[in-house]
Amino acid sequence: MPDQPLLLWFRRDLRLADHPMLAAALDSGRPLLPVFILDPETEAIGAAAKWRLGEGIATFARALEALGSQLVLRRGPALEVLQALARETGAAGVRWSRLYDPASVARDRQVKAALRAGGLSAESHAGHLLHEPWEVQTGQGGFYKVYTPYWNAVRQRPVADALPVPKRLPAPAQWPESDRLEDWRMGAAMQRGAAVVARYASVGEVAAQARLRGFLDARLERYADARDLPGVEATSRLSEHLTYGEITPRAIWHAGMRALHEGVPGAEKFLKEVVWREFSYHLLHHTPQIASENWRNDWQSFAWRGDSDDAERWRRGMTGEPFVDAAMREMFVTGTMHNRARLIAASYLTKHLLTDWRVGQAWFEECLIDWDPASNALGWQWVAGSGPDASPYFRIFNPATQAEKFDPDGGYRSRYIAELSTAPGPEALGFFEAAPRRWGLTPKAAYPAPMIGLAEGRDRALAAYAARNA
Structure with missing residues (x-):
């Protein structure tokens, strides 16, 4: 019956523009009932991601209301919630956008x-990636294990145009009851850190589009040369x-391709980073x-160290290596970390401290x-050496x-490490504001001595690597 609604199960696709699932649902002509489910798989994500997801849900709900719709919130196992909503609303079926991590695949x-089996239609749609992972194959019909051949395979592959924003969503005759987002307490595990990270977060589809425009206008031209400088x-x-689906890689890809065809320096390097996510x-x-x-x-036999006091000092940004500590503190203050800094922090943990990459x-x-x-x-895994890589070289970055x-003037390090500055700024002090009180940290304390000499740590890592291959 055409008046039976479709349940639109939103997950990491909190947007209206370029939304294949939403477009297909609109084509059905049925009333649409958007829903977000706080299921066990979603409950299990980390504290910062869960807080940010809650912010994204709130913003997306307001965008739906502007189109005459609502976002129904329910908590519980996804299947049970969807079956209950179908009974309550007489829904004809459920639609959702695909996810690809093992837990989501098993659930879906x-x-x-x-x-x-219960008589409802159930369809999944693309939208989180440029290409479905099974669509890109080697000449022998297998999958790619090295990035560069993968890039060469997809760089000229057609990408469909982005879809427009719908003007209105047809609503059901009656709306079912909804949980209150505040009752979910999505930021509870963040404790006092949520207020600090909130100063730096950018939430929602409108903010995503503004960020893309700002990058293309002001920073793309120098991207290839400056992308590795965390202080810039x-x-x-x-x-x-991208994490919450507030913008699609397809929209980003087309914007980058336009810049590439216009001869903007940095465009190809930027597109390669989009494809790294695809890879x-x-x-x-x-x-x-x-x-x-x-x-x-x-690598199964490699003698990784497990969690330890050394790893705890790494987590707290107290290793005594300024570049590493600045990276760890940036993450605690802003909820993000510059990519070059991620490499350095990960290398120090897995190589100089010989700690299992899974701890990091x-x-x-x-x-x-x-x-x-x-x-x-x-x-x-790329940094640790246990993952896919075209090079056999055992990477050990010297912080x-x-x-x-990459930080020749020390601007990045002083920005996040209060102990190294006579007049620390908001980011450096924000770390002590966000850190758990039980850590007992204060910006007035002396900066810690290095945990291990860099040459000593390198030699130890190389010895462990040699022993693995002995």
Whole structure:
């Protein structure tokens, strides 16, 4: 019956523009009932990501209201919630945008099978990536394990045009009851850190589009040269919005391609970074174990250290290596971390401290508002040496020489480390405001001595690597 609504199950697609699932639902001519479910899989994400998700839900709900619609909030296992809503509303079916991490894939398969068995239509749609992971294949019909061949395979691959924003969403005759977002307490685990991170977060579809325009107009031209300088505003900072689907990679891709065709320097390098995210999901789909296990089987025997007091000092930004500590404190203050800084912080933990990459992966998941399951897993394994890589070189970044090269004036380090400045700024002091009181940290304390000599740490890592191959 045409008056039976469709349930639109929103997850990491909190936008109206360029939304394949929403466009397909509109084409059905049925009333549409948007819903967000706080299910166990969503409950399990890290503190910072969960807080930021709550902010995104609130912003998206207001955007729906402007189109004459509402966002119904429900808490519980996704299948149970969707079945209950279908009974309450007489819905004909459910639509959603695909996700690709193992937990989401398992949940969505169960949901789809159970809904269809119960007589409801259930359809998933693309929208989180440029290309579905199974669409891009090698000449032999397999999947890509190295980035550069993957880039060469997709750089000329057609990408459909972005879809427009709908002018109005047809509403059901009656709306079911909804939870109150404030009752979910999405930021509870952030404690006092939420107020600090909120100063730097950028939330919602409108903010995402503004960020993209600002990047294209002011920073793209120098992106290739300046993107590795954490003290310079040179990157797009769109990862936060991509995480929650407030903008699509398709919209970003077309904007970057226009700039490339116009001859703007930096455009191709920027497009390569968009495709690096695609490559992460390509690998996650074909080798889902990358999210939790060493991607290379020959790394299973590597003698990683587990969690320890050393790892705790790393988490607190108290290693005594300014570049590493600035990176860790930036994450705690802003909820994000510059990409070059991520490499340095991850290398120090896994190489100089010989700590299991999963210890760092878990902390990033807890603290990043732009946490992405595929990019986080691939990034950590790439640095650790256990992941996909065309080069056999065992990377050990030296924080001191990296600082000389990428933070030559010390601006990034002094911005986030109060103990190294005579007049610390808001970001440096914000770290002590956001840090848990139980850590007992104060900006008036002396900056800690290094945990290990850089040469000593490098030699120890190389010895461990040699022992693995002995």
